[in-house]
Amino acid sequence: MTIDNRKPLLEVRNLKKYFDKSRGLFIRTPKVLTAVDDISFTIYQGETFGLVGESGCGKSTTGRTIVKLYEPTGGQILFDGVDLASINHRDMLAYRRRIQMIFQDPYASLNSRMTVTDIIGEGIDTHHIFKDSDDPRMAKQERIYELLESVGLKKEHASRYPHEFSGGQRQRIGIARALAVDPELIICDEPISALDVSIQAQVVNMLEDFQKTKGLTYLFIAHDLSMVKHISDRIGVMYIGKMMEIATSDDLYDKPLHPYTKSLLSSIPLPDPHSEQKGKRIILEGDVPSPINPKPGCRFASRCRYSREEVEIITVNTLVGRVIRETLLDPVTNELIIKDNKVITPEIAEVIVGLNLPKISLGKQSCFTETPELKEILTDHFVACHFTEEINANLLKK
Amino acid sequence: MKKKILEVKNLKTSFFTHLGEVQAVRGVSFELNEGDILGIVGESGSGKSVTSLSIMNLIEHPGKIKEGEVLFYGKNYNEEIYSKIDLENPSEEDLKNIKLYGPIDLSKLSNSEMTEYRGNELAMIFQDPMTSLNPVYSIKNQMMEVIRRHTDMNKEEALERAKELLSMVGIPDPKGQINDYPHQFSGGMRQRALIATAISCNPRLLIADEPTTALDVTIQAQILELLKDLQSKTEMSIILITHDLGVIAEVSTHVVVMYGGMMMEKGTVEDIFYNPQHPYTQGLYRSIPKSTAKTKERLIPIEGSPPDLMAPPPGCPFSPRCPNAMKICLEEAAPLFKISDTHTSACWLMAEDAPVVKGFKKTKGAK
Numbered sequence: 061m062t063i064d065n066r067k068p069l070l071e072v073r074n075l076k077k078y079f080d081k082s083r084g085l086f087i088r089t090p091k092v093l094t095a096v097d098d099i100s101f102t103i104y105q106g107e108t109f110g111l112v113g114e115s116g117c118g119k120s121t122t123g124r125t126i127v128k129l130y131e132p133t134g135g136q137i138l139f140d141g142v143d144l145a146s147i148n149h150r151d152m153l154a155y156r157r158r159i160q161m162i163f164q165d166p167y168a169s170l171n172s173r174m175t176v177t178d179i180i181g182e183g184i185d186t187h188h189i190f191k192d193s194d195d196p197r198m199a200k201q202e203r204i205y206e207l208l209e210s211v212g213l214k215k216e217h218a219s220r221y222p223h224e225f226s227g228g229q230r231q232r233i234g235i236a237r238a239l240a241v242d243p244e245l246i247i248c249d250e251p252i253s254a255l256d257v258s259i260q261a262q263v264v265n266m267l268e269d270f271q272k273t274k275g276l277t278y279l280f281i282a283h284d285l286s287m288v289k290h291i292s293d294r295i296g297v298m299y300i301g302k303m304m305e306i307a308t309s310d311d312l313y314d315k316p317l318h319p320y321t322k323s324l325l326s327s328i329p330l331p332d333p334h335s336e337q338k339g340k341r342i343i344l345e346g347d348v349p350s351p352i353n354p355k356p357g358c359r360f361a362s363r364c365r366y367s368r369e370e371v372e373i374i375t376v377n378t379l380v381g382r383v384i385r386e387t388l389l390d391p392v393t394n395e396l397i398i399k400d401n402k403v404i405t406p407e408i409a410e411v412i413v414g415l416n417l418p419k420i421s422l423g424k425q426s427c428f429t430e431t432p433e434l435k436e437i438l439t440d441h442f443v444a445c446h447f448t449e450e451i452n453a454n455l456l457k458k
Numbered sequence: 459m460k461k462k463i464l465e466v467k468n469l470k471t472s473f474f475t476h477l478g479e480v481q482a483v484r485g486v487s488f489e490l491n492e493g494d495i496l497g498i499v500g501e502s503g504s505g506k507s508v509t510s511l512s513i514m515n516l517i518e519h520p521g522k523i524k525e526g527e528v529l530f531y532g533k534n535y536n537e538e539i540y541s542k543i544d545l546e547n548p549s550e551e552d553l554k555n556i557k558l559y560g561p562i563d564l565s566k567l568s569n570s571e572m573t574e575y576r577g578n579e580l581a582m583i584f585q586d587p588m589t590s591l592n593p594v595y596s597i598k599n600q601m602m603e604v605i606r607r608h609t610d611m612n613k614e615e616a617l618e619r620a621k622e623l624l625s626m627v628g629i630p631d632p633k634g635q636i637n638d639y640p641h642q643f644s645g646g647m648r649q650r651a652l653i654a655t656a657i658s659c660n661p662r663l664l665i666a667d668e669p670t671t672a673l674d675v676t677i678q679a680q681i682l683e684l685l686k687d688l689q690s691k692t693e694m695s696i697i698l699i700t701h702d703l704g705v706i707a708e709v710s711t712h713v714v715v716m717y718g719g720m721m722m723e724k725g726t727v728e729d730i731f732y733n734p735q736h737p738y739t740q741g742l743y744r745s746i747p748k749s750t751a752k753t754k755e756r757l758i759p760i761e762g763s764p765p766d767l768m769a770p771p772p773g774c775p776f777s778p779r780c781p782n783a784m785k786i787c788l789e790e791a792a793p794l795f796k797i798s799d800t801h802t803s804a805c806w807l808m809a810e811d812a813p814v815v816k817g818f819k820k821t822k823g824a825k
Contacts, residue, residue, distance in 0.1 A: 112676035228764050256501040257701060261745035261759030268754070285675065287706075290747035290757065313749070327679035329704030330749055334729040343683055344676045346630075347644040386632060396631055 066104040068138075068424050069245060069277050070126070073100050075135035075145075077125045081352055093352050095121040097301035098135070098435065103245070108271065108278040110292030110309065111226075112285055112324075114348055119281045119300040120164075123247045126279070127159050128152055139245070157187045160238035166230035166251035177218045177231055180204050183241040207236040211266065228259035232266070239270065246356040247279045252287065264291055285328050285437040289313055292442070303434055307441040312435045317443045317452050320360045346400070358446070361427040362401040366451050368421045379409040383423035388412065460491035462531050463695050464513070465561070469526035471505075471512045480767050482508040482521070484719040487794075490663070490712075491726065495689060495696045497710030497727070499703060499742075503764050505719040510665045513697070514582055515564050515572045529561040532662060533581045551661045581656035585668035587648035591640040597624075598636045601655050607658045623654040627684060646677035650684065656671040657688060665697045670705065682709055703746060707731055712800075715739050717773025718765045725801035735803040735818060745752045774804070777824055782807060782815055 081091040096118040103109040109118045125132050128144060137144040140146075144155055160183075165171035170179055181200055184190065190199040205215045211232040211394075220229055231251060238246055248267070252260040264287065270276055282288050288295060289309050296306045296318065305318040316322045323342040327438055330337060344363050361367040361383075368385035371378065382404055388397045397415075398408050401423075412420065426446045432445040437456070449456060471483040483505040490496050500506040511517055513528050522821040536559035543552045543560070564575065576582075584590045592600060601620040603610060611619060618638075624632035627650040640648055649669060656664055666685065670678040686709055689696055700706060706713055706727070713722040713730040715738065734740045741760040762779035765771055771778055777787040786806050795808035797819065808819045 080745045114676065228763060256764070257703075257742060258501060258745050258760035259763065261757040265757055265759060268756075283675065286747045286749060289749075290754070311466070324676060328749070329678070329682070329702065329708040331703040331707045331731065331743065331746060333707045333710075333731050335707070341679060341683075343679050345680075347646055347677065348674065396634065399631065 066107070068102045068280070069105045069140060070103040070157060071136070071138040072102070072126065073136040073138065074098050075100070075137065076123060077121050077130055078134040091352050094301045095351060096125060097354070099298070099301070099303040100304055101296050101303060103277060103279060105277055106275055107293040108286040108291055109153070110295040111281045111298060112283060112288050113298035114283065116300070116348060116351060118289055118301040118351070119298050120249055122298070123161070123249050123279060123281050125162055127156065127247060144338050157183070158243055159240065159245045159247065160243035161249060162234050162238050162251045163245045165254055166227050166234055168263045169234055170221050170230055175219050175221055176208070177204055177349050179222070179233060180207055180240050183237060187241050189241060190380055203240065207240055212237045218314045228262065231255060231263055235266065239274070243276070245277045245279065247281070249281045250283070253282065253284065260287065267291070280430065285325065286336055297324065299353060300349065302359050303444060304360065305443050308435070311438070311441055315455050317437060317441065317448055317455070318436060318445050319364045319366050319451060335409045355428070357428040357430060360433050361423060364427065366447055367424050367427040369424050370419050371422050372419045374417060374420055376406065376409040376413055379404045379412060380406050382425070385421045385423050391415070460493065463492050464488060464490040464531065465527075465529040466513065466629050467527040469509065469512055469528065470524040471508050471521060473521040474525050475520055480821050482719055482767060484770070485526070485567050486716070486721050487489070488714050490697065492695055493689070493693050494712055495698060495710045496712045496714065497706035498697060498699045498714045498716060499598050499701065500705050500716035501701055501764060503767060504716040505714050508698060509583070509716070510699050510769070513564065514576060514580060514665060515567060523565045526565065528564040528577070530564050530580070530663075531561045532575065534559060535561055541698045566708065577604050578659045579662050580659040580665070580666065581659070581663070582665040583649070583652050583656050583669050584703065585671050587645060587652050587672065588640065590652055591648060593640050596637055596639050597643070597651050600637070601651070601658060604655050605658050616809060619658065624651065627651070627654045631721055645673055646680060649673065649681055653688070657692065657694070660692060661694055662791055663695045663697065667699045668701070671700070681754070687707060689735055703742065711714060718770055719767060721794070721804060722776065723803045724794070724799055729798070729801040733801070735797055735801070735808065736805045737807070740817065741745065774806070784812070
């Protein structure tokens with residue numbers, strides 16, 4: 061597909077999903093978990109859009125909000141031109157047929173008291189798929205057999221219960237259920253993470269085959285970066301509720317521009333003991349910060365190696381209010397003065413000045429105060445970083 | 459010549475359930491030398507975790523080590539004395555010396571005898587760092603318990619040691635954070651705290667059972683780096699159990715590939731990744747996406763599904779899914795054919811009279 065003739069199927073604009081986490085009977089401290097915070101992306105017809113990120117980055121919430129399993133806090137979800145975020149439950153029904161979902165856990169996502177026929181047939185009944193046919197019951201049964209065969213199961217399996225199947229077979233039932241109502245977009249929420257390595261490839265190949273024969277569009281959510289690269293045309297990288305980078309999958313892996321994407325990709329262990337990448341690994345320090353009441357600025361700033369600058373003029377005025385980017389210990393007593401990524405208070409500034417250090421590393425101002433916007437740096441390659449040009453000077457020159 | 463540290467001989471472990479005997483491990487043998495990192499790779503149900511639990515003698519009812527030996531060459535092992543003993547018909551003196559200075563068969567020890575080794579010379583870390591830590595005790599408490607159980611340090615010394623260990627594994631503020639409870643730690647930090655506890659008594663052997671599976675990829679990179687770093691500093695040996703070929707390639711020096719409770723292939727990491735000589739290893743490698751491959755290049759899956767361990771196939775466990783299966787494969791499990799000094803494969807294609815198949819080299823002198 062060339063860039064010009066592609067047609068958007070799903071446009072997500074400024075989507076937000078916040079969860080209220082305030083607790084306590086008497087004292088209510090307002091706590092907001094910003095699971096998805098103002099993200100925008102477009103999925104074109106017939107493509108696979110991969111969504112990657114670490115746990116808690118909001119990728120699954122994004123998928124669930126698109127099908128309105130969660131009510132969005134803000135933003136638009138334009139599916140085929142209609143804003144799903146603003147329509148009511150009844151009108152949504154028609155779109156639920158067109159957007160289906162495959163879930164991660166093949167054990168939890170199938171009702172253990174229903175037979176395979178009931179599971180796959182439920183959607184057919186709900187959406188009255190065969191209401192115009194002469195014999196709707198026969199037509200439904202035929203359809204179920206056909207679906208079972210297309211996902212590599214047998215007719216005899218139709219009357220069995222989920223517990224009689226292995227994980228890989230259950231995931232096939234989940235796929236058959238999604239396909240039963242002829243959807244246009246399928247949201248695959250970690251469809252292979254619960255499966256064994258040798259079974260993963262079977263399921264991925266099957267999804268690719270269905271895309272070809274039925275012209276499906278996929279939103280593929282996963283944390284396994286090599287599998288996402290394999291299956292996706294374009295990929296969005298998320299970090300604590302924000303979209304960091306969107307690019308075609310080859311571009312993303314060949315020239316990642318965002319510092320987070322760079323380190324994420326370099327952390328993938330490769331099945332090659334003498335790989336060239338081994339020495340070039342960028343190991344991130346620290347843990348993923350909490351998405352509850354996030355600080356202003358870039359979400360990645362606290363772990364980003366480019367967000368620091370050396371400051372030589374150390375006075376109380378230059379320090380107060382800024383973020384420190386190193387763990388500072390007292391040189392004499394070895395006691396902790398201030399931790400990495402903490403905001404410097406006037407008292408601590410006095411202590412630091414008293415230490416007479418030649419220089420100190422502080423966070424770059426804009427990284428910690430302004431949230432970077434997602435900008436198109438190259439064709440079809442969007443990055444949310446204040447210093448994209450500076451960091452990638454060599455890459456962008458070519 | 460490196461010193462041997464562990465020798466597993468024909469280990470068989472089964473679980474006797476109401477439905478019948480589940481043969482989780484069916485004859486596994488390997489050796490581990492000092493300073494080696496042995497990766498055991500396999501899918502769920504391949505028996506890799508049960509192998510490691512058997513080494514630690516942690517198999518609980520209804521499970522049982524049916525057969526085999528787990529010989530541990532611990533601190534008491536004295537090669538000089540042991541090598542002089544005539545093992546064929548030992549004298550009374552020799553029998554005493556074997557007990558004192560010979561390798562110890564861990565699988566024959568009672569639970570109380572085993573506590574001498576567990577946490578001391580042998581240590582283990584598990585997949586889920588939350589369930590391996592006790593939520594009602596502080597990190598300090600749990601670390602000091604291990605240290606004081608196995609050494610004669612007093613409280614102050616043990617606390618100092620615990621802090622030193624935490625800073626060794628990269629906890630940013632050990633003095634303050636040692637008083638925290640497990641829920642105050644993130645997943646990566648919990649795994650670090652567990653590693654710190656595990657290495658507190660300078661174990662000779664550390665078993666890590668899927669140590670990074672529950673962690674995110676950037677945290678996984680940190681933990682793997684830490685394990686490699688600790689290994690090179692302390693010269694301990696590590697057995698790393700995982701289903702991720704990438705993790706194996708990243709840290710291991712030697713690899714054992716398991717399937718259906720049996721060992722399929724064994725060799726150095728180079729042998730396994732650059733010259734795999736078992737259809738299962740090759741299939742596993744083909745079914746994962748490569749970084750060099752172009753997007754949408756088709757994967758080659760292994761068809762079928764893993765065997766039922768309640769009634770494993772009589773021959774090679776992989777034969778029902780194997781593209782190269784022959785008649786003998788269905789009838790009899792293949793012995794380990796030696797490909798080189800370091801590399802062995804349990805596949806009948808290695809036999810001298812087997813048909814020539816592309817991608818497989820015949821071994822010389824194989825039966």
